Amino acid sequence: MKFGPVPVAEAEGAYLAHGRVASDPANPESLVYTIPKGTRLTAQHLDDLTKNDVTDVIVARLEPGDLHEDEAAARIAAALCGPGLEAGEAATGRVNLRATSSGIVVVDAAAIDVINRINPAITVATVPEWARLGPRGLAVTVKIIPFAAPEQDVEEACTRGAGAVRLLEGQIASASLIETSVDAAEPSDKGRRSVKGRLDQFSVLLSERVVVRHRAEMLAKALTDAPGELLLILTGSATSDGEDVAPAAVRAAGGEVLHYGMPVDPGNLLFLGRIGERPVIGLPGCARSPALNGADWVMERVICGVPLEQIDIAGMGVGGLLKEIPSRPRPRDAQ
Structure with missing residues (x-):
């Protein structure tokens, strides 16, 4: 490609590099118009430019190839x-x-x-x-x-x-969320609403609400009975170790825990596992907020059919320092 200024008389067939104003003899009510950048110049364009006293233009000329x-x-x-x-x-x-x-x-x-x-x-x-x-x-x-x-x-x-x-695209049609309560009081539905909002983005149907006490045997039974293709756990008390209540419940239900913890903040206290063919995600407490957190990255990949072993949680650290959620119990600036 050749690029540069040429006399107007030699510019036919070239592409105008910068918009120029030209006369329009066919429209007496509007004596000028603009020839846009990128226009392939015709003889009429050249004539109109000349009438507007334009003597040269910067153009691009295509060459063979x-x-x-x-x-x-x-x-x-x-x-x-x-x-x-x-x-x-x-x-x-x-x-x-x-x-x-x-x-x-x-x-x-x-x-x-x-x-x-x-x-x-x-x-x-x-x-x-x-x-x-x-x-x-x-x-x-x-x-x-x-x-x-x-x-x-x-x-x-x-x-x-x-x-x-x-x-x-989404490969999972339904999910079950099992919540746990550390006392007799039923937890707020804020977490369920946030999780449902995430699932709705992929048209995943969330089954009826299930809340059990924060005990491994009760949670294991709820997981076994849950109808969803994807199993989600949101505990009333944070999962602080790979042997804590929620991971232990997955194992008690005949499943396995593939990964505990993630280098994404908010989202550190997440775990990933499976029971039979059904993936299990132990959600961190920040999943109660609709704000982006590490759980979003894992949920989205699971829903869209990425094999669990190919979800590289350990590789999420670069870019994993996300915006802090307002409800965080211990804000970063206070530490």
Whole structure:
């Protein structure tokens, strides 16, 4: 691609780099109009520019082997677009990929890095991996910086990035939340409402409320009897150890605890396990708040079918220092 100023008389067929004002002889009520940036200049444009005393313009000229920005962006977007995403129309060298339903985004970060190093003209930006999106949520934007990109570089980007971004949709239809109480009083339904709000984002049906005393044998029976495909536990007293009441109840119900604790704050006191084929998440107390916490990251991946062994809780520490919730018993600033 050639870029730079040329006399107006030589600019036909080139792409205007900066909007310019031109005369419009066909519209006597409006003597001037603006030719937008990126317009492919015609003989009429040149005539109107000349009538407005414009002598030269800055343009881009495509050379053999170049692809126009819109075509280049469209090709790369189509290659990147995995299941659960759809590409929009190309405009000004940009194409967006959006979610077709609710889900979480899986990104081949290495492939995106390769694409962004092929040629500075070609750029791909994504949301963070595992980001939750609703229908029409923006997952990726492909942008060609200049007015064209070399076709061979575009083809390399398409090859390297094939299917690099996809959306995992919800795979679980129902969940049960078992709450425990440390005394005879029934706990507030604030926690249940917050959990239901999270499940509603993926159209997961929450079964009837169950509250049991904070004892391993009672909790184990409630887990066994619960109808949900996903089992959630919200204890009246925090799970302070992998041998505490809630993890012990999972084992007593014939299950196993795969991981206790997480390097995400709020969310440290979470555990992950299974009973038979059903995943179990021991929720931290911060799950009573609708604010983002570590439990969201684990719940979303479980709901969207990520195998439990592939949920890298220990790897969530970078970026895991989240905004503190107002109801926290011991605020960070006080410690």
